[in-house]
Amino acid sequence: MLGIPLGRFRAYWLGSVVCMAGFLFGYDSGMWTDNFAGGVLTFSSFENDYRYDASTKTRTESLAVGLQQLGAFIACFLAWPVTDRLGRNKTLMLSSFVFCIGAVIQTINTHSLTAFYFARVVAGLGLGSATVVVPMYNSEMMPKELRGQVGSFFQWFFTFGIFASYWIDYGVARGIPDNSPSQWQIPIGLQLVPAGLLGLGMLTLPESTRWLTKKGRHEEAWLSLQWIRADTSDATAAEMDEIRAGVLDEARATEGFHIKELLERDNFRRVFTAFAVFTAQQATGATAFAYFGPQYFELLVGGDADLSLLLTGIFGAVKVVSCGVFVIWFSERLSRRQVLVGGAVVMGLCQITTAGIVAATPSPDTSSSGVSGSGIGTVALIYLFVVVYNFSWGPLPWPYVSEIFPTRIREPGVAAGVASQWLFNFIFSVATPYMIRNLGWGTFLLWGVFDLIIAVVSFVYLEETKGLSLEAITQDRSIGSRRGLRKRTDAA
Structure with missing residues (x-):
């Protein structure tokens, strides 16, 4: 582990996997418009394939960006009942899958702005739900000494995503002819890489200890905490007792949660x-x-x-x-x-x-x-x-x-x-x-x-x-x- 204690290594691994959602967020934010390569929506190949001109360019760019943000906004209110029912791990897998559906439709040269807009909303649903689950999953699994550091991975990965999108756009803009659909399909299709790493990476991680405790699955919760701390000492057992006490206190305070x-x-x-x-x-x-x-x-x-x-x-x-x-x-x-x-x-x-x-x-x-x-x-x-x-x-x-x-x-x-x-x-x-x-x-x-x-x-x-x-x-x-x-x- 290069001198890194196993528990710290696992905490960093968990943070890196789930914060691929931050990379995805940054990549998508930087890919479309106004980066130093111009952005996918400014490529003449994209404009020709989707048949819009200068008179409708502003509206097209606004909808392409805004509809994904709308989908993400809606997903915030859908994500919490889903993650409460399925857990953090499965919800992030589902978010990755939904985003990939949207990304695949965007990558296909449909020549239809309607299909493209629909795909942007679908991708927004996946991305938005992931941004809700990642911070709560991180906070619930991290020891208090690492919670701020690993929680901040999200923004760091976001900056990496923006930076990568700038240079990928630059590369395809300079290296692929303007009449080739691959000029815009490559940067859009590459979204599938971080989305896939997020979904597949969740297979290597346990469910949230606190969520499992909340659901009464105490044995699984104890195994989850042992894994992330890489420890079975009395200190970890005491932490497990504190988590159980906190969750039980909340459950007793008001049984049967209602939105009010x-x-x-x-x-x-x-x-x-x-x-x-x-x-x-x-x-x-x-x-x-x-x-x-x-x-x-x-x-x-x-x-x-x-x-x-x-x-x-x-x-x-x-x-x-x-x-x-x-x-x-x-x-x-x-x-x-x-x-x-x-x-x-x-x-x-x-x-x-x-x-x-x-x-x-x-x-x-x-x-x-x-x-x-x-x-x-x-x-x-x-x-x-x-x-x-x-x-x-x-x-x-x-x-x-x-x-x-x-x-x-x-x-x-x-x-x-x-x-x-x-x-x-x-x-x-x-x-x-x-x-x-x-x-x-x-x-x-x-x-x-x-x-x-x-x-x-x-x-x-x-x-x-x-x-x-x-x-x-x-x-x-x-x-x-x-x-x-x-x-x-x-x-x-």
């Missing part, structure tokens, strides 16, 4: 927190940069298209490296709450400063050679912004939201949070081109203001969860009981 329980005071606070955290993740402006990087950099350096595309490619590499540094070295050393608050402050200052520089300094025109000092400064600020994002609001919402719910409402609670992620992903991806066109430098100012608002709300409202077991986090029955959580954090 989510409106009870303590539960509603948790659901609202999950919804707000993922809304904030999208409102930082980072998702908009992922979709529309070239347009943003054009605002900063002028109309030099090649330079804007180069800066976008570097932007993708910065995301991968910065998120990797955070996951490997800092994810379990830093306070969740402090990082989220501080990250939002720094991102806000970067965006507002960028807005001020762009407003005060006219962008160079296409005839200008090189980049001005102000252009270099703003690009550096945006790179700093994405580094900070991948140290804070990029990776941390995934483990944080999965940590704050008791077993009884974890499925619907996480589903509500992830649904907000897909909802505002859709809203901001549709709105951003209009913001860039109509607001110009004001777009950076708006994101900066959002970031500072997020910082203030996070400082007032968010609680610390680092270093606590899931049972300890929910012990007070109120995510708003700051005193109780902080006492236990200090004790830990």
Whole structure:
């Protein structure tokens, strides 16, 4: 195991398998439009095969992206009853299978936009349900010392997916003739690789210990915990007892779950927190940069298209490296709450400063050679912004939201949070081109203001969860009981 203890190795393996959903999410997000290769939907081969022209291009691109996000949003509300009934493992297999059906239909040259749109919705159902199950499965299986790190794998794999999509699009755009359908079929068909790795990889993993306990399958739960910890010591037995006690306490509290329980005071606070955290993740402006990087950099350096595309490619590499540094070295050393608050402050200052520089300094025109000092400064600020994002609001919402719910409402609670992620992903991806066109430098100012608002709300409202077991986090029955959580954090 190269010096890695078996239990840690198995935790990393589990996180890597399930977070292929994050790679898939990133790959699909970066593949279609506005990366530095142009994107599949801008390939003339795709336009010719699906018979649309400049007059319908914007609508086609909007529907292609938006319908998958719609399918993913709907899947968030279908996933939690399915995963409650089938378990985390089987639900992720099913999600992979559904996504593969959509990907296969997209890859076939049907010449029908209707069939293509249908396939996008189907793929969205598979991808959306996976994004709900992955964080809860991760949180339920990880030891508290690794929960933040392995939970952050999702965002790291997401950045790898975007980066891979950029270069695959670049390769087929430059290496395959524009009249060949394989130019667009190859990048679309390659989605089947991470989707297949997710589905087949689940065969190597046990079911969630906490889900099995919730269903009364205690022997299987004990075997699952032994496998992931690679240990049968008294410490593991004590952890099993704690899990059973926590699950049984939740079951006794209110037998026969009903959806209206989510409106009870303590539960509603948790659901609202999950919804707000993922809304904030999208409102930082980072998702908009992922979709529309070239347009943003054009605002900063002028109309030099090649330079804007180069800066976008570097932007993708910065995301991968910065998120990797955070996951490997800092994810379990830093306070969740402090990082989220501080990250939002720094991102806000970067965006507002960028807005001020762009407003005060006219962008160079296409005839200008090189980049001005102000252009270099703003690009550096945006790179700093994405580094900070991948140290804070990029990776941390995934483990944080999965940590704050008791077993009884974890499925619907996480589903509500992830649904907000897909909802505002859709809203901001549709709105951003209009913001860039109509607001110009004001777009950076708006994101900066959002970031500072997020910082203030996070400082007032968010609680610390680092270093606590899931049972300890929910012990007070109120995510708003700051005193109780902080006492236990200090004790830990």
